[in-house]
Amino acid sequence: MKRRNFIQQTAATGAFIGLGGLSLSFSENTKKHITILHTNDVHSHIEPLGPNDPRNPNMGGVARRATLVEQIRAENPNTLLLDAGDIFQGTPYFNFYGGELEFKLMSKLKYDAATLGNHDFDNGLNGLLSQMPHAEFDFISSNYDFSNTILDGQTSPFKIFKKDGVKIGVFGVGVELKGLVNESLYKETEYLDPVEIATEMTRILKQEQNCDLVICLSHLGYEYKNESKISDVLLANQTKDIDLIIGGHTHTFLNKPTILQNLEGKKVLVNQVGCYGLYLGRIDFYLDNGNKVDSSGVSIGV
Template sequence: MRRRDFLTNTVAASTLVGLGGLGLSSCSNLGGKHITILHTNDVHSHIDPFPSSHSRYANLGGVARRASLVENIRNENPNTLLFDAGDIFQGTPYFNFYGGELEFKLMSKLKYDASTIGNHDFDNGVDGLLAQVPHATFELLSANYDFSNTVMDGFVKPFKIYSVDGIKIGVYGLGIALDGLVTKRLYKETVYLDPMEIALDMERKLKEEEQCDLIVCLSHLGYDYENPERPCDTRLAQNTYHTNLIIGGHTHTFLDKPDVRINKNGDSVLVNQVGAYGINLGRIDFYFDAKKNASAQGVSITV
Protein backbone atom coordinates (compact mmCIF):
# COMPACT_ATOMS: atom_id res chain seq x y z
CA MET A 1 0.00 0.00 0.00
CA ARG A 2 1.34 3.41 -0.93
CA ARG A 3 1.61 5.88 1.93
CA ARG A 4 -0.63 8.43 0.19
CA ASP A 5 -3.44 5.90 -0.10
CA PHE A 6 -2.87 4.77 3.48
CA LEU A 7 -3.23 8.20 4.97
CA THR A 8 -6.64 8.63 3.37
CA ASN A 9 -8.01 5.15 4.03
CA THR A 10 -6.39 3.02 6.70
CA VAL A 11 -9.21 0.63 7.43
CA ALA A 12 -9.83 -0.71 3.92
CA ALA A 13 -6.56 -2.60 3.58
CA SER A 14 -5.95 -3.66 7.16
CA THR A 15 -6.69 -6.63 9.37
CA LEU A 16 -9.02 -6.22 12.35
CA VAL A 17 -8.36 -8.70 15.13
CA GLY A 18 -10.09 -8.86 18.48
CA LEU A 19 -7.60 -9.39 21.27
CA GLY A 20 -10.24 -9.03 23.95
CA GLY A 21 -13.49 -9.52 22.11
CA LEU A 22 -13.94 -5.87 21.16
CA GLY A 23 -14.55 -4.65 17.60
CA LEU A 24 -13.30 -1.44 16.07
CA SER A 25 -16.73 0.18 15.85
CA SER A 26 -17.34 -0.53 19.53
CA CYS A 27 -14.05 1.16 20.44
CA SER A 28 -14.98 4.23 18.45
CA ASN A 29 -18.39 4.48 20.03
CA LEU A 30 -17.01 4.14 23.53
CA GLY A 31 -14.25 6.65 22.92
CA GLY A 32 -11.66 3.98 23.70
CA LYS A 33 -7.95 4.63 23.83
CA HIS A 34 -5.94 4.32 20.62
CA ILE A 35 -2.25 3.31 20.57
CA THR A 36 -0.28 3.17 17.32
CA ILE A 37 2.87 1.06 16.98
CA LEU A 38 5.15 1.70 13.99
CA HIS A 39 8.05 -0.56 13.12
CA THR A 40 10.91 -1.38 10.77
CA ASN A 41 13.37 -4.26 10.46
CA ASP A 42 16.54 -5.14 8.56
CA VAL A 43 17.08 -1.61 7.26
CA HIS A 44 20.75 -2.53 6.66
CA SER A 45 22.17 0.99 6.49
CA HIS A 46 19.89 2.06 3.63
CA ILE A 47 19.82 5.79 4.21
CA ASP A 48 18.87 6.90 0.69
CA PRO A 49 15.98 5.74 -1.51
CA PHE A 50 16.74 3.09 -4.10
CA PRO A 51 17.77 4.63 -7.46
CA SER A 52 15.21 4.95 -10.24
CA SER A 53 17.17 2.36 -12.22
CA HIS A 54 16.77 -0.37 -9.59
CA SER A 55 15.06 -3.47 -11.00
CA ARG A 56 12.86 -4.22 -7.99
CA TYR A 57 12.69 -1.24 -5.63
CA ALA A 58 13.03 1.82 -7.87
CA ASN A 59 12.63 5.08 -5.90
CA LEU A 60 11.45 3.26 -2.76
CA GLY A 61 12.62 3.74 0.82
CA GLY A 62 14.91 6.36 2.31
CA VAL A 63 15.12 7.76 5.83
CA ALA A 64 13.78 11.20 4.83
CA ARG A 65 10.56 9.72 3.45
CA ARG A 66 10.16 7.49 6.49
CA ALA A 67 10.63 10.52 8.75
CA SER A 68 7.84 12.40 6.95
CA LEU A 69 5.52 9.42 7.17
CA VAL A 70 6.23 8.89 10.86
CA GLU A 71 5.67 12.58 11.56
CA ASN A 72 2.30 12.50 9.76
CA ILE A 73 1.17 9.49 11.77
CA ARG A 74 2.30 11.02 15.05
CA ASN A 75 0.34 14.17 14.19
CA GLU A 76 -2.67 11.95 13.55
CA ASN A 77 -2.17 10.03 16.81
CA PRO A 78 0.29 11.40 19.40
CA ASN A 79 0.06 8.06 21.26
CA THR A 80 2.54 6.43 18.90
CA LEU A 81 5.62 4.27 19.51
CA LEU A 82 8.35 3.43 16.95
CA PHE A 83 10.42 0.24 17.10
CA ASP A 84 13.00 -1.67 15.06
CA ALA A 85 13.64 -5.43 14.98
CA GLY A 86 17.38 -5.40 14.33
CA ASP A 87 20.00 -5.53 11.57
CA ILE A 88 20.32 -1.78 11.58
CA PHE A 89 23.91 -2.09 10.30
CA GLN A 90 25.63 -3.40 7.16
CA GLY A 91 24.56 -3.12 3.55
CA THR A 92 25.76 0.21 2.12
CA PRO A 93 28.98 2.27 2.17
CA TYR A 94 27.45 4.42 4.92
CA PHE A 95 28.17 1.61 7.36
CA ASN A 96 31.59 0.91 5.92
CA PHE A 97 32.57 4.56 6.36
CA TYR A 98 30.76 5.61 9.57
CA GLY A 99 30.53 2.27 11.38
CA GLY A 100 26.88 2.71 12.38
CA GLU A 101 27.12 6.26 13.71
CA LEU A 102 24.90 7.70 10.99
CA GLU A 103 22.28 4.97 11.40
CA PHE A 104 21.97 5.52 15.16
CA LYS A 105 21.94 9.30 14.80
CA LEU A 106 19.16 9.21 12.22
CA MET A 107 17.10 6.74 14.24
CA SER A 108 17.47 9.07 17.20
CA LYS A 109 16.25 12.00 15.09
CA LEU A 110 13.21 9.93 14.11
CA LYS A 111 12.69 9.31 17.84
CA TYR A 112 12.72 5.56 17.78
CA ASP A 113 11.73 4.19 21.16
CA ALA A 114 13.66 0.91 21.05
CA SER A 115 15.37 -1.67 18.87
CA THR A 116 16.49 -5.22 19.38
CA ILE A 117 19.90 -6.41 18.18
CA GLY A 118 20.36 -8.37 14.94
CA ASN A 119 23.29 -10.54 13.94
CA HIS A 120 24.64 -7.89 11.54
CA ASP A 121 24.74 -5.36 14.35
CA PHE A 122 27.81 -7.31 15.51
CA ASP A 123 29.64 -6.81 12.20
CA ASN A 124 32.12 -4.42 13.82
CA GLY A 125 32.20 -6.52 16.97
CA VAL A 126 30.85 -5.74 20.42
CA ASP A 127 33.43 -2.96 20.63
CA GLY A 128 32.11 -1.40 17.41
CA LEU A 129 28.55 -1.66 18.69
CA LEU A 130 29.52 -0.03 21.98
CA ALA A 131 31.21 2.83 20.09
CA GLN A 132 27.85 3.76 18.56
CA VAL A 133 25.76 3.53 21.75
CA PRO A 134 26.34 7.23 22.64
CA HIS A 135 24.61 8.17 19.37
CA ALA A 136 21.42 6.29 20.29
CA THR A 137 18.68 7.99 22.30
CA PHE A 138 16.56 4.83 22.01
CA GLU A 139 16.79 1.63 24.07
CA LEU A 140 18.63 -1.49 22.93
CA LEU A 141 16.57 -4.47 24.09
CA SER A 142 17.67 -8.10 24.18
CA ALA A 143 16.57 -10.57 26.83
CA ASN A 144 18.39 -13.64 25.49
CA TYR A 145 21.82 -12.14 24.80
CA ASP A 146 23.82 -12.14 28.02
CA PHE A 147 26.44 -9.40 27.69
CA SER A 148 27.70 -9.73 31.28
CA ASN A 149 31.26 -10.59 30.28
CA THR A 150 31.54 -8.09 27.43
CA VAL A 151 31.99 -4.33 27.04
CA MET A 152 28.24 -4.08 26.26
CA ASP A 153 27.35 -5.06 29.83
CA GLY A 154 24.90 -2.51 31.20
CA PHE A 155 24.06 -0.98 27.81
CA VAL A 156 21.35 -3.46 26.81
CA LYS A 157 18.11 -4.06 28.71
CA PRO A 158 15.95 -7.21 28.56
CA PHE A 159 12.75 -5.17 28.46
CA LYS A 160 11.29 -1.70 28.73
CA ILE A 161 7.87 -0.54 29.91
CA TYR A 162 6.17 2.42 28.22
CA SER A 163 3.15 4.21 29.67
CA VAL A 164 1.07 5.73 26.88
CA ASP A 165 -2.26 7.40 27.66
CA GLY A 166 -2.69 5.24 30.74
CA ILE A 167 -1.86 2.00 28.88
CA LYS A 168 1.18 0.03 30.10
CA ILE A 169 3.11 -1.47 27.21
CA GLY A 170 5.86 -3.98 27.97
CA VAL A 171 8.44 -4.56 25.24
CA TYR A 172 11.14 -7.24 25.27
CA GLY A 173 13.77 -8.22 22.71
CA LEU A 174 15.00 -11.57 21.36
CA GLY A 175 17.98 -12.31 19.13
CA ILE A 176 18.96 -15.21 16.87
CA ALA A 177 21.70 -17.74 17.67
CA LEU A 178 25.01 -16.11 16.77
CA ASP A 179 27.11 -19.23 16.28
CA GLY A 180 27.38 -19.88 12.55
CA LEU A 181 26.14 -16.39 11.63
CA VAL A 182 28.73 -14.25 13.40
CA THR A 183 32.37 -15.13 14.01
CA LYS A 184 33.28 -15.66 17.66
CA ARG A 185 35.88 -12.87 17.64
CA LEU A 186 33.07 -10.37 16.94
CA TYR A 187 30.54 -11.35 19.58
CA LYS A 188 33.24 -12.56 21.99
CA GLU A 189 31.75 -13.67 25.33
CA THR A 190 28.15 -12.82 24.48
CA VAL A 191 26.04 -15.77 25.68
CA TYR A 192 23.01 -16.86 23.66
CA LEU A 193 20.09 -18.07 25.78
CA ASP A 194 17.12 -20.10 24.53
CA PRO A 195 14.68 -17.48 23.20
CA MET A 196 11.61 -19.65 23.74
CA GLU A 197 12.36 -20.07 27.44
CA ILE A 198 13.34 -16.44 27.85
CA ALA A 199 10.13 -15.28 26.14
CA LEU A 200 8.03 -17.16 28.70
CA ASP A 201 10.01 -15.56 31.52
CA MET A 202 9.71 -12.09 30.03
CA GLU A 203 5.99 -12.20 29.28
CA ARG A 204 5.20 -13.65 32.71
CA LYS A 205 7.13 -10.86 34.40
CA LEU A 206 5.55 -8.16 32.24
CA LYS A 207 2.02 -9.53 32.65
CA GLU A 208 1.94 -10.81 36.20
CA GLU A 209 4.49 -8.67 38.00
CA GLU A 210 4.41 -5.44 36.00
CA GLN A 211 0.69 -5.64 35.11
CA CYS A 212 1.22 -4.60 31.48
CA ASP A 213 -1.86 -4.14 29.31
CA LEU A 214 -0.02 -4.91 26.07
CA ILE A 215 3.09 -7.03 25.54
CA VAL A 216 5.29 -6.67 22.45
CA CYS A 217 8.27 -8.78 21.40
CA LEU A 218 10.96 -7.29 19.14
CA SER A 219 12.32 -10.43 17.52
CA HIS A 220 15.29 -11.06 15.27
CA LEU A 221 14.63 -14.81 15.12
CA GLY A 222 13.06 -14.96 11.66
CA TYR A 223 9.45 -15.34 10.58
CA ASP A 224 9.11 -19.08 9.91
CA TYR A 225 11.27 -22.14 9.15
CA GLU A 226 10.61 -25.67 7.89
CA ASN A 227 12.48 -27.10 10.87
CA PRO A 228 9.80 -27.26 13.62
CA GLU A 229 12.46 -27.10 16.33
CA ARG A 230 14.10 -23.90 15.14
CA PRO A 231 12.98 -20.81 17.09
CA CYS A 232 10.97 -18.42 14.93
CA ASP A 233 8.19 -15.86 15.26
CA THR A 234 5.31 -18.14 14.30
CA ARG A 235 6.41 -20.80 16.75
CA LEU A 236 6.94 -18.16 19.42
CA ALA A 237 3.41 -16.84 18.93
CA GLN A 238 1.89 -20.30 19.26
CA ASN A 239 3.87 -21.24 22.37
CA THR A 240 3.48 -18.15 24.53
CA TYR A 241 0.63 -16.97 26.75
CA HIS A 242 0.66 -13.20 27.08
CA THR A 243 2.58 -11.72 24.14
CA ASN A 244 0.17 -9.75 21.92
CA LEU A 245 2.43 -8.61 19.09
CA ILE A 246 5.65 -9.98 17.63
CA ILE A 247 7.57 -7.52 15.45
CA GLY A 248 10.00 -9.65 13.48
CA GLY A 249 13.17 -9.43 11.45
CA HIS A 250 16.04 -11.44 9.96
CA THR A 251 14.23 -13.34 7.16
CA HIS A 252 13.34 -10.18 5.19
CA THR A 253 9.73 -11.38 4.97
CA PHE A 254 7.37 -8.94 3.25
CA LEU A 255 3.94 -9.19 4.88
CA ASP A 256 1.15 -6.92 3.60
CA LYS A 257 -0.57 -7.19 6.96
CA PRO A 258 0.09 -9.03 10.21
CA ASP A 259 -0.18 -12.80 10.37
CA VAL A 260 -2.56 -13.99 13.10
CA ARG A 261 -1.60 -16.98 15.24
CA ILE A 262 -3.30 -18.53 18.27
CA ASN A 263 -1.36 -18.76 21.53
CA LYS A 264 -1.49 -21.24 24.42
CA ASN A 265 -4.46 -19.39 25.92
CA GLY A 266 -6.43 -19.55 22.69
CA ASP A 267 -5.97 -15.81 22.08
CA SER A 268 -4.88 -14.09 18.88
CA VAL A 269 -1.27 -12.96 18.48
CA LEU A 270 -0.19 -10.63 15.70
CA VAL A 271 3.08 -11.44 13.90
CA ASN A 272 4.41 -8.83 11.50
CA GLN A 273 7.54 -8.21 9.44
CA VAL A 274 7.96 -5.56 6.75
CA GLY A 275 10.68 -6.93 4.49
CA ALA A 276 13.96 -5.05 4.51
CA TYR A 277 15.97 -1.96 3.51
CA GLY A 278 13.46 0.58 4.85
CA ILE A 279 11.11 -0.01 1.93
CA ASN A 280 8.08 -0.48 4.19
CA LEU A 281 6.88 0.83 7.52
CA GLY A 282 4.68 -1.39 9.64
CA ARG A 283 1.68 0.12 11.40
CA ILE A 284 -0.39 -1.62 14.08
CA ASP A 285 -3.29 0.25 15.72
CA PHE A 286 -4.56 -1.01 19.08
CA TYR A 287 -7.93 0.09 20.43
CA PHE A 288 -8.76 -0.33 24.12
CA ASP A 289 -12.17 -0.14 25.80
CA ALA A 290 -12.78 1.08 29.34
CA LYS A 291 -11.76 -2.35 30.72
CA LYS A 292 -8.57 -2.30 28.61
CA ASN A 293 -9.74 -5.10 26.35
CA ALA A 294 -8.10 -4.60 23.00
CA SER A 295 -8.62 -5.08 19.29
CA ALA A 296 -6.08 -4.33 16.61
CA GLN A 297 -5.63 -3.66 12.92
CA GLY A 298 -2.40 -3.59 10.96
CA VAL A 299 -0.91 -2.82 7.59
CA SER A 300 2.45 -2.37 5.87
CA ILE A 301 2.97 0.99 4.19
CA THR A 302 5.31 1.45 1.24
CA VAL A 303 7.69 4.31 1.99
Protein backbone atom coordinates in the same frame (compact mmCIF):
# COMPACT_ATOMS: atom_id res chain seq x y z
CA MET B 1 19.18 -21.40 37.57
CA LYS B 2 21.53 -19.46 35.32
CA ARG B 3 18.74 -18.10 33.11
CA ARG B 4 16.71 -16.83 36.05
CA ASN B 5 19.79 -15.31 37.70
CA PHE B 6 20.58 -13.42 34.50
CA ILE B 7 17.05 -12.05 34.32
CA GLN B 8 17.00 -11.05 37.99
CA GLN B 9 20.36 -9.27 37.67
CA THR B 10 19.32 -7.33 34.58
CA ALA B 11 15.61 -6.73 35.19
CA ALA B 12 16.42 -3.72 37.34
CA THR B 13 17.41 -1.90 34.15
CA GLY B 14 13.94 -2.41 32.66
CA ALA B 15 12.70 1.02 33.57
CA PHE B 16 9.36 2.75 33.30
CA ILE B 17 9.12 5.60 30.87
CA GLY B 18 6.89 8.48 31.92
CA LEU B 19 5.09 9.37 35.14
CA GLY B 20 7.69 7.75 37.35
CA GLY B 21 6.42 4.26 36.53
CA LEU B 22 3.14 4.83 38.38
CA SER B 23 0.17 2.91 37.01
CA LEU B 24 -2.76 4.95 35.74
CA SER B 25 -6.35 3.84 36.09
CA PHE B 26 -8.66 3.88 33.08
CA SER B 27 -11.71 6.09 33.07
CA GLU B 28 -14.99 4.26 32.74
CA ASN B 29 -15.97 3.61 29.12
CA THR B 30 -12.90 5.45 27.81
CA LYS B 31 -11.36 3.88 24.73
CA LYS B 32 -7.64 4.19 24.11
CA HIS B 33 -5.93 4.08 20.73
CA ILE B 34 -2.28 3.00 20.57
CA THR B 35 -0.28 2.97 17.33
CA ILE B 36 2.89 0.88 16.91
CA LEU B 37 5.19 1.75 14.00
CA HIS B 38 8.07 -0.55 13.16
CA THR B 39 10.98 -1.35 10.85
CA ASN B 40 13.43 -4.24 10.52
CA ASP B 41 16.57 -5.11 8.56
CA VAL B 42 17.11 -1.57 7.31
CA HIS B 43 20.77 -2.52 6.69
CA SER B 44 22.21 0.99 6.50
CA HIS B 45 19.95 2.07 3.64
CA ILE B 46 19.90 5.83 4.16
CA GLU B 47 18.81 6.89 0.68
CA PRO B 48 15.97 5.56 -1.51
CA LEU B 49 16.74 2.81 -3.98
CA GLY B 50 17.62 4.11 -7.42
CA PRO B 51 15.20 4.62 -10.32
CA ASN B 52 16.67 1.60 -12.11
CA ASP B 53 16.24 -0.85 -9.25
CA PRO B 54 14.48 -3.85 -10.82
CA ARG B 55 12.09 -4.51 -7.92
CA ASN B 56 11.61 -1.37 -5.84
CA PRO B 57 12.63 1.72 -7.84
CA ASN B 58 12.69 5.00 -5.92
CA MET B 59 11.37 3.37 -2.73
CA GLY B 60 12.65 3.80 0.81
CA GLY B 61 14.96 6.38 2.31
CA VAL B 62 15.13 7.84 5.81
CA ALA B 63 13.74 11.24 4.80
CA ARG B 64 10.54 9.72 3.42
CA ARG B 65 10.15 7.49 6.46
CA ALA B 66 10.56 10.53 8.71
CA THR B 67 7.76 12.35 6.88
CA LEU B 68 5.47 9.34 7.15
CA VAL B 69 6.20 8.84 10.85
CA GLU B 70 5.50 12.49 11.62
CA GLN B 71 2.20 12.34 9.73
CA ILE B 72 1.10 9.34 11.78
CA ARG B 73 2.25 10.90 15.06
CA ALA B 74 0.22 14.00 14.22
CA GLU B 75 -2.79 11.75 13.67
CA ASN B 76 -2.20 9.82 16.89
CA PRO B 77 0.34 11.13 19.41
CA ASN B 78 0.08 7.84 21.35
CA THR B 79 2.56 6.17 19.02
CA LEU B 80 5.70 4.07 19.53
CA LEU B 81 8.41 3.61 16.87
CA LEU B 82 10.40 0.35 17.17
CA ASP B 83 13.04 -1.58 15.22
CA ALA B 84 13.67 -5.34 15.13
CA GLY B 85 17.39 -5.34 14.38
CA ASP B 86 19.99 -5.50 11.60
CA ILE B 87 20.33 -1.74 11.59
CA PHE B 88 23.92 -2.13 10.34
CA GLN B 89 25.62 -3.46 7.18
CA GLY B 90 24.56 -3.15 3.57
CA THR B 91 25.77 0.16 2.13
CA PRO B 92 29.01 2.19 2.15
CA TYR B 93 27.51 4.40 4.85
CA PHE B 94 28.16 1.61 7.34
CA ASN B 95 31.61 0.83 5.95
CA PHE B 96 32.63 4.49 6.28
CA TYR B 97 30.82 5.66 9.43
CA GLY B 98 30.56 2.34 11.33
CA GLY B 99 26.93 2.86 12.39
CA GLU B 100 27.17 6.44 13.61
CA LEU B 101 24.92 7.80 10.86
CA GLU B 102 22.29 5.08 11.33
CA PHE B 103 21.96 5.72 15.06
CA LYS B 104 21.95 9.51 14.66
CA LEU B 105 19.19 9.37 12.05
CA MET B 106 17.11 6.94 14.10
CA SER B 107 17.46 9.36 16.99
CA LYS B 108 16.25 12.21 14.74
CA LEU B 109 13.20 10.07 13.91
CA LYS B 110 12.73 9.58 17.67
CA TYR B 111 12.77 5.80 17.72
CA ASP B 112 11.70 4.54 21.12
CA ALA B 113 13.61 1.25 21.12
CA ALA B 114 15.40 -1.35 19.01
CA THR B 115 16.62 -4.89 19.48
CA LEU B 116 19.88 -6.30 18.11
CA GLY B 117 20.26 -8.35 14.94
CA ASN B 118 23.21 -10.53 13.98
CA HIS B 119 24.65 -7.87 11.60
CA ASP B 120 24.72 -5.34 14.40
CA PHE B 121 27.75 -7.32 15.64
CA ASP B 122 29.64 -6.96 12.33
CA ASN B 123 32.14 -4.49 13.81
CA GLY B 124 32.40 -6.53 16.99
CA LEU B 125 31.31 -5.61 20.50
CA ASN B 126 33.75 -2.70 20.57
CA GLY B 127 32.37 -1.33 17.33
CA LEU B 128 28.78 -1.56 18.57
CA LEU B 129 29.60 -0.04 21.95
CA SER B 130 31.48 2.88 20.38
CA GLN B 131 28.36 3.86 18.41
CA MET B 132 25.82 3.51 21.21
CA PRO B 133 26.34 7.08 22.50
CA HIS B 134 24.85 8.27 19.18
CA ALA B 135 21.60 6.38 19.89
CA GLU B 136 19.00 8.39 21.80
CA PHE B 137 16.78 5.35 22.18
CA ASP B 138 16.83 2.11 24.17
CA PHE B 139 18.40 -1.18 23.14
CA ILE B 140 16.26 -4.06 24.38
CA SER B 141 17.80 -7.53 24.42
CA SER B 142 16.41 -10.27 26.64
CA ASN B 143 18.15 -13.47 25.49
CA TYR B 144 21.72 -12.25 24.93
CA ASP B 145 23.61 -12.40 28.22
CA PHE B 146 26.28 -9.71 27.95
CA SER B 147 27.35 -9.95 31.61
CA ASN B 148 30.88 -11.12 30.74
CA THR B 149 31.38 -8.57 27.96
CA ILE B 150 31.88 -4.84 27.51
CA LEU B 151 28.16 -4.53 26.64
CA ASP B 152 27.19 -5.45 30.19
CA GLY B 153 24.64 -2.88 31.34
CA GLN B 154 24.28 -1.29 27.90
CA THR B 155 20.99 -3.03 27.05
CA SER B 156 17.77 -3.69 28.94
CA PRO B 157 15.86 -7.00 29.06
CA PHE B 158 12.59 -5.07 28.79
CA LYS B 159 11.14 -1.56 28.85
CA ILE B 160 7.73 -0.32 29.87
CA PHE B 161 6.35 2.66 27.98
CA LYS B 162 3.24 4.66 28.84
CA LYS B 163 0.95 6.18 26.26
CA ASP B 164 -2.34 7.77 27.31
CA GLY B 165 -2.26 5.70 30.50
CA VAL B 166 -1.70 2.42 28.66
CA LYS B 167 1.27 0.37 29.90
CA ILE B 168 3.15 -1.21 26.99
CA GLY B 169 5.81 -3.77 27.85
CA VAL B 170 8.49 -4.45 25.23
CA PHE B 171 11.13 -7.20 25.30
CA GLY B 172 13.53 -8.49 22.64
CA VAL B 173 14.89 -11.82 21.45
CA GLY B 174 17.68 -12.45 18.94
CA VAL B 175 18.84 -15.27 16.72
CA GLU B 176 21.60 -17.64 17.87
CA LEU B 177 24.91 -16.04 16.91
CA LYS B 178 27.03 -19.21 16.87
CA GLY B 179 27.52 -20.36 13.30
CA LEU B 180 26.10 -17.10 11.98
CA VAL B 181 28.58 -14.55 13.36
CA ASN B 182 32.30 -15.03 13.87
CA GLU B 183 32.86 -15.79 17.54
CA SER B 184 35.59 -13.14 17.73
CA LEU B 185 32.90 -10.51 17.11
CA TYR B 186 30.47 -11.46 19.88
CA LYS B 187 33.05 -13.02 22.25
CA GLU B 188 31.54 -14.17 25.60
CA THR B 189 27.96 -13.19 24.72
CA GLU B 190 25.76 -16.08 25.82
CA TYR B 191 22.65 -17.05 23.88
CA LEU B 192 19.64 -17.99 26.02
CA ASP B 193 16.64 -19.99 24.83
CA PRO B 194 14.11 -17.56 23.30
CA VAL B 195 11.01 -19.49 24.37
CA GLU B 196 12.18 -19.74 27.99
CA ILE B 197 13.15 -16.08 28.04
CA ALA B 198 9.90 -14.98 26.39
CA THR B 199 7.96 -17.00 28.96
CA GLU B 200 9.80 -15.25 31.78
CA MET B 201 9.54 -11.80 30.20
CA THR B 202 5.79 -12.10 29.66
CA ARG B 203 5.34 -13.30 33.24
CA ILE B 204 7.16 -10.21 34.51
CA LEU B 205 5.42 -7.78 32.18
CA LYS B 206 1.90 -9.18 32.45
CA GLN B 207 1.69 -10.54 35.98
CA GLU B 208 4.18 -8.43 37.94
CA GLN B 209 4.04 -5.15 36.01
CA ASN B 210 0.39 -5.39 34.87
CA CYS B 211 1.09 -4.27 31.32
CA ASP B 212 -1.92 -3.76 29.07
CA LEU B 213 0.02 -4.70 25.93
CA VAL B 214 3.11 -6.90 25.54
CA ILE B 215 5.29 -6.59 22.42
CA CYS B 216 8.21 -8.81 21.43
CA LEU B 217 10.92 -7.36 19.19
CA SER B 218 12.26 -10.46 17.48
CA HIS B 219 15.25 -11.10 15.27
CA LEU B 220 14.59 -14.84 15.07
CA GLY B 221 13.08 -14.98 11.58
CA TYR B 222 9.47 -15.41 10.51
CA GLU B 223 9.38 -19.15 9.67
CA TYR B 224 11.71 -21.91 8.41
CA LYS B 225 11.38 -25.11 6.38
CA ASN B 226 13.03 -26.83 9.33
CA GLU B 227 9.97 -26.69 11.55
CA SER B 228 12.00 -27.31 14.71
CA LYS B 229 14.07 -24.14 14.23
CA ILE B 230 12.73 -21.41 16.48
CA SER B 231 10.94 -18.66 14.59
CA ASP B 232 8.33 -15.99 15.20
CA VAL B 233 5.58 -18.44 14.26
CA LEU B 234 6.81 -21.03 16.77
CA LEU B 235 7.39 -18.39 19.43
CA ALA B 236 3.79 -17.22 19.07
CA ASN B 237 2.46 -20.77 19.35
CA GLN B 238 4.63 -21.76 22.33
CA THR B 239 4.08 -18.75 24.60
CA LYS B 240 1.23 -16.71 26.06
CA ASP B 241 0.44 -13.07 26.82
CA ILE B 242 2.28 -11.65 23.79
CA ASP B 243 0.03 -9.33 21.81
CA LEU B 244 2.43 -8.52 18.98
CA ILE B 245 5.65 -9.99 17.62
CA ILE B 246 7.58 -7.55 15.43
CA GLY B 247 9.98 -9.69 13.42
CA GLY B 248 13.18 -9.45 11.44
CA HIS B 249 16.09 -11.48 10.03
CA THR B 250 14.35 -13.37 7.19
CA HIS B 251 13.43 -10.20 5.24
CA THR B 252 9.86 -11.45 5.04
CA PHE B 253 7.38 -8.96 3.66
CA LEU B 254 3.85 -9.18 5.04
CA ASN B 255 1.30 -6.70 3.73
CA LYS B 256 -0.60 -7.16 6.97
CA PRO B 257 0.08 -9.04 10.22
CA THR B 258 -0.34 -12.79 10.42
CA ILE B 259 -2.84 -13.78 13.10
CA LEU B 260 -1.77 -16.83 15.10
CA GLN B 261 -2.92 -18.56 18.28
CA ASN B 262 -0.84 -18.78 21.44
CA LEU B 263 -0.71 -21.55 24.03
CA GLU B 264 -4.07 -20.47 25.41
CA GLY B 265 -5.75 -20.16 22.02
CA LYS B 266 -5.64 -16.35 22.12
CA LYS B 267 -4.73 -14.12 19.19
CA VAL B 268 -1.13 -13.07 18.52
CA LEU B 269 -0.20 -10.66 15.74
CA VAL B 270 3.09 -11.31 13.90
CA ASN B 271 4.42 -8.75 11.43
CA GLN B 272 7.58 -8.13 9.42
CA VAL B 273 8.13 -5.54 6.71
CA GLY B 274 10.82 -6.97 4.44
CA CYS B 275 14.05 -5.01 4.48
CA TYR B 276 16.00 -1.86 3.54
CA GLY B 277 13.39 0.53 4.96
CA LEU B 278 11.11 0.09 1.96
CA TYR B 279 8.07 -0.31 4.18
CA LEU B 280 6.88 0.93 7.54
CA GLY B 281 4.75 -1.39 9.63
CA ARG B 282 1.72 0.06 11.39
CA ILE B 283 -0.32 -1.73 14.05
CA ASP B 284 -3.26 -0.08 15.81
CA PHE B 285 -4.60 -1.35 19.12
CA TYR B 286 -7.87 -0.22 20.67
CA LEU B 287 -8.43 -0.73 24.38
CA ASP B 288 -11.42 -0.20 26.64
CA ASN B 289 -10.79 0.05 30.39
CA GLY B 290 -7.42 -1.62 29.91
CA ASN B 291 -8.79 -4.52 27.88
CA LYS B 292 -7.75 -4.97 24.26
CA VAL B 293 -10.92 -4.92 22.16
CA ASP B 294 -9.64 -4.61 18.60
CA SER B 295 -6.50 -4.38 16.49
CA SER B 296 -5.52 -3.83 12.87
CA GLY B 297 -2.34 -3.60 10.86
CA VAL B 298 -0.87 -2.70 7.51
CA SER B 299 2.54 -2.31 5.85
CA ILE B 300 2.96 1.10 4.23
CA GLY B 301 5.28 1.67 1.28
CA VAL B 302 7.85 4.40 1.90
